[in-house]
Amino acid sequence: MSTRGINFFDKWMAEHLPDATTDDPAAINDLTDQAMEAAEREGIEVREIYEEVGSVFESIAEAMRHRDGSLPEADLVAVDLLAGRLADEATISREQARDLIGRFGTDWEKLLNEAHFLKELEGRRGQE
Known part of the structure; x- marks a missing residue:
């Protein structure tokens, strides 16, 4: 490689x-x-x-x-499946999960860390 x-x-x-x-x-x-x-x-x-x-x-x-920034149909399905898994595991919305995938890519550990950070940040805001 x-x-x-x-x-x-x-x-x-x-x-x-x-x-x-x-x-x-x-x-x-x-x-x-x-x-x-x-x-x-x-x-x-x-x-x-x-x-x-x-x-x-x-x-x-x-x-x-895909010069226009669109994803191939197979990639859209894969992103949707990944977003669903991330949303379920990290208890965030699918929209938040898709946003994280768009910003950080598909590295599962990175996505989980960012999702947990996002959730913690939202929890802090809720306490204020």
Whole structure:
């Protein structure tokens, strides 16, 4: 596994993907080639990226399909399930759970810590 590889790839996509959405395979293939060439120039072996994302082409295609900030349908379902679990376990609302996921990602321990902190903060406000 290569944290260096995925960090490079995430940063590269944020800096180099066009703002427009596209599903043109030729354009996505060109972007894939550009990303791999940039990785090599940075001394990052292509395999370090492939170990993390599987298909670079598919990762770029998925990012391009969701340039507007939307999540793929499968991701929306996963976030909803995670929000429900977090809301139940930490006894917070689903809306609060979704907000925490949006702010802190999907790391379960981090989410639980933040949810418990939120609940404690609300308890303190209620005592005032």
